[in-house]
Amino acid sequence: MTLPADRVDELRRLLEHHAHRYYVLDAPEIPDAEYDRLFQELQALEAAHPELQSPDSPTQRVIGAVLEGLDPVRHAVPMLSIQTERDTSEAAAHRFDARVRKGLELKDDAPPVAYSAELKFDGLAINLRYEGGRLVQAATRGDGETGEDVTHTIATIGDIPPRLRGISSGVIEVRGEVFMRRDHFERLNEQQRDKGAKTFVNPRNAAAGVVRQLDAGVAASRPLSFFAYGLGDVQGWEPPPTHSALLQALAELGVTVNEDRDVVLGAEGLVAYHARIAARRDLLPFDIDGVVYKVDSRVLQGQLGFKSREPRWALAHKYPAQEQLTRLNDIEIQVGRTGKLTPVAKLEPVFVGGTTVSNATLHNVFELRRKGVRVGDTVIVRRAGDVIPEVVGRVPGPRAAYVPNFRMPRQCPVCSSTALRERGGVDYRCSGGLFCAAQRKQALLHFAGRRAMDIEGLGDKLVEQLVDGGIVRTLPELYTLGIAKLVALERMAQKSAANVVAALEKSKHTTLARFLYALGIRQVGESTARDLARHFGQLDRVLDASVEQLLQVNDVGPVVARSIRTFFDQPHNREVVEQLRAAGLHWDESAAAADDAPKPLAGKTLVLTGTLPTLTRDQAKAMIEAAGGKVAGSVSKKTDYVVAGDEAGSKLDKARELGVTVLDEAGLTELLASSTSTGTVAAG
Numbered sequence: 287m288t289l290p291a292d293r294v295d296e297l298r299r300l301l302e303h304h305a306h307r308y309y310v311l312d313a314p315e316i317p318d319a320e321y322d323r324l325f326q327e328l329q330a331l332e333a334a335h336p337e338l339q340s341p342d343s344p345t346q347r348v349i350g351a352v353l354e355g356l357d358p359v360r361h362a363v364p365m366l367s368i369q370t371e372r373d374t375s376e377a378a379a380h381r382f383d384a385r386v387r388k389g390l391e392l393k394d395d396a397p398p399v400a401y402s403a404e405l406k407f408d409g410l411a412i413n414l415r416y417e418g419g420r421l422v423q424a425a426t427r428g429d430g431e432t433g434e435d436v437t438h439t440i441a442t443i444g445d446i447p448p449r450l451r452g453i454s455s456g457v458i459e460v461r462g463e464v465f466m467r468r469d470h471f472e473r474l475n476e477q478q479r480d481k482g483a484k485t486f487v488n489p490r491n492a493a494a495g496v497v498r499q500l501d502a503g504v505a506a507s508r509p510l511s512f513f514a515y516g517l518g519d520v521q522g523w524e525p526p527p528t529h530s531a532l533l534q535a536l537a538e539l540g541v542t543v544n545e546d547r548d549v550v551l552g553a554e555g556l557v558a559y560h561a562r563i564a565a566r567r568d569l570l571p572f573d574i575d576g577v578v579y580k581v582d583s584r585v586l587q588g589q590l591g592f593k594s595r596e597p598r599w600a601l602a603h604k605y606p607a608q609e610q611l612t613r614l615n616d617i618e619i620q621v622g623r624t625g626k627l628t629p630v631a632k633l634e635p636v637f638v639g640g641t642t643v644s645n646a647t648l649h650n651v652f653e654l655r656r657k658g659v660r661v662g663d664t665v666i667v668r669r670a671g672d673v674i675p676e677v678v679g680r681v682p683g684p685r686a687a688y689v690p691n692f693r694m695p696r697q698c699p700v701c702s703s704t705a706l707r708e709r710g711g712v713d714y715r716c717s718g719g720l721f722c723a724a725q726r727k728q729a730l731l732h733f734a735g736r737r738a739m740d741i742e743g744l745g746d747k748l749v750e751q752l753v754d755g756g757i758v759r760t761l762p763e764l765y766t767l768g769i770a771k772l773v774a775l776e777r778m779a780q781k782s783a784a785n786v787v788a789a790l791e792k793s794k795h796t797t798l799a800r801f802l803y804a805l806g807i808r809q810v811g812e813s814t815a816r817d818l819a820r821h822f823g824q825l826d827r828v829l830d831a832s833v834e835q836l837l838q839v840n841d842v843g844p845v846v847a848r849s850i851r852t853f854f855d856q857p858h859n860r861e862v863v864e865q866l867r868a869a870g871l872h873w874d875e876s877a878a879a880a881d882d883a884p885k886p887l888a889g890k891t892l893v894l895t896g897t898l899p900t901l902t903r904d905q906a907k908a909m910i911e912a913a914g915g916k917v918a919g920s921v922s923k924k925t926d927y928v929v930a931g932d933e934a935g936s937k938l939d940k941a942r943e944l945g946v947t948v949l950d951e952a953g954l955t956e957l958l959a960s961s962t963s964t965g966t967v968a969a970g
């Protein structure tokens with residue numbers, strides 16, 4: 287039996303250790319959720335045994351320390367934290383609203399309290415000090431009283447203006463969160479993996495590492511973003527009377543403020559906001575770990591005051607953690623479309639990022655070794671956004687020496703062809719090509735995908751049956767499928783067979799960009815395919831383009847150019863292309879040559895919201911992009927048009943609030959059509 291006093295000591299030691307890894311080294315060893323569990327265990331023990339309480343316990347202090355090499359900065363106004371509610375259910379919002387009402391001594395029949403509801407960005411808090419409108423210093427939070435001077439790295443962040451608009455005197459300290467967008471994080475880790483270098487656990491650690499770099503050059507090459515959410519020291523400037531108006535005012539000073547904020551009423555409003563953002567969490571381009579509620583009125587905030595260094599007027603209401611611990615039960619090999627063999631972790635199912643995960647990628651065997659992972663270990667799993675869940679590391683524990691218990695197979699597990707690794711590369715590939723059933727299945731699924739030929743009904747199960755039954759061996763053979771062949775398959779009704787045949791027929795009318803993407807050429811993603819289509823206009827010109835000609839295309843470098851050339855040099859691939867054309871695949875080649883066509887929406891930013899009557903989101907996006915426009919995820923003053931369909935939500939409200947022109951689908955079509963001949967934009 288462990289004595290409570292011993293366990294308390296042990297927990298304090300563990301928490302100190304992990305806080306140091308997290309705050310000082312930016313290299314945590316355990317997920318936040320695990321840290322929280324340890325923290326709560328200590329809190330509970332201290333509550334049950336008051337004699338064990340101590341002022342230097344991690345439960346009694348704001349942890350965080352200054353890294354050697356960065357200068358300490360004493361904050362003019364301490365940087366506080368907010369009360370965090372880990373209960374992710376609605377009840378937490380109700381309890382907060384009840385506490386606020388009680389604190390304000392509101393009667394039951396008094397009107398609901400107005401709250402500013404915001405995202406809780408998962409990055410690191412930064413204080414930006416502007417004097418006379420100029421950025422003079424940027425500092426981390428540190429322990430709340432003293433942070434570190436990181437002006438040199440913060441100055442490389444594009445979202446942070448060196449000057450405030452319209453301010454030339456006084457002091458304004460803007461506080462907000464510096465973070466790394468998920469796509470930038472993925473790209474950074476991909477680069478690290480390609481170099482065989484250490485990857486970052488999550489975007490927050492990557493961001494913290496970049497901000498606390500001593501070398502600003504490294505920071506500049508790893509893009510960070512920023513959203514403001516409050517103020518520090520202010521002299522000679524009167525902030526607006528509500529928090530929501532303050533955020534608006536900051537936006538007008540030129541500081542980036544997130545658009546997904548809202549003013550909501552009472553507990554119901556908080557609950558609805560929490561749910562609305564939860565539904566969109568995976569679609570956001572960055573990680574959030576919850577939402578934040580703040581009493582909107584500054585006067586009411588003042589009445590509520592603070593409780594042990596946390597404002598009573600604010601609450602962080604969390605979402606399910608995006609990292610969890612679980613057991614690595616086994617490692618299997620998955621064969622991808624291009625033959626890449628990926629080690630996939632078979633996990634003890636675990637609830638992470640809002641869903642239950644039982645498979646996660648281990649990327650490649652070198653990364654696995656670097657992380658020192660073995661089957662049987664307790665590992666950290668991360669699932670965020672639409673990124674494939676991944677094993678980010680193992681929990682350090684006693685182990686004499688690392689002896690791997692997994693080895694890459696030298697043969698493809700599906701077709702037994704030799705597995706080869708390119709010199710200097712990290713990936714093993716099956717050399718079987720389309721002889722390999724796994725590659726064939728993936729190639730067909732990619733071809734049929736929504737963003738490629740968009741063949742509805744041709745999913746996993748059907749492809750599996752078609753390939754395993756030897757019915758479809760090549761892409762063109764898909765188009766020889768008739769109702770009879772399909773109905774002969776297990777669990778395939780007449781009606782579904784007819785639907786698949788109709789979908790195949792429909793897919794024949796496509797675009798050159800989609801066709802090029804559907805072929806599954808290595809290195810050719812959707813946007814490269816679009817660039818190729820736009821540049822060359824005709825398929826034959828792409829087929830015959832030399833590497834030099836390919837290099838002329840926007841964003842095409844030597845690796846991509848060579849990959850395209852190699853692909854079309856294979857007689858087998860040429861044959862596939864010809865057979866597909868012979869099967870009746872067609873597109874408008876004059877429309878594809880959009881490089882010569884006018885770009886009516888060049889420089890324009892549009893936002894899509896709600897369901898359009900006939901166009902899918904992807905179609906509308908493609909049309910706008912083909913016309914040179916950009917599609918953004920949220921409405922701001924920089925938005926030129928909002929295209930709204932049924933059940934358009936807060937973006938439509940926002941557009942109206944900012945006076946942005948709102949179009950329906952017909953309006954969009956008109957805008958695209960009316961201007962193609964004239965090259966000007968019709969103001970709607």
Ligand code: IVH
Nearest residue numbers: 366367368404405406407410411463515578
């Ligand atoms: S307000 C006095 N708003 O969460 C209130 N914080 O402990 C100060 N955070 O350290 C914080 N998004 O780094 C606030 N919209 C938001 C936030 C936010 C993220 C972070 C911040 C702070 C921690 C809360």
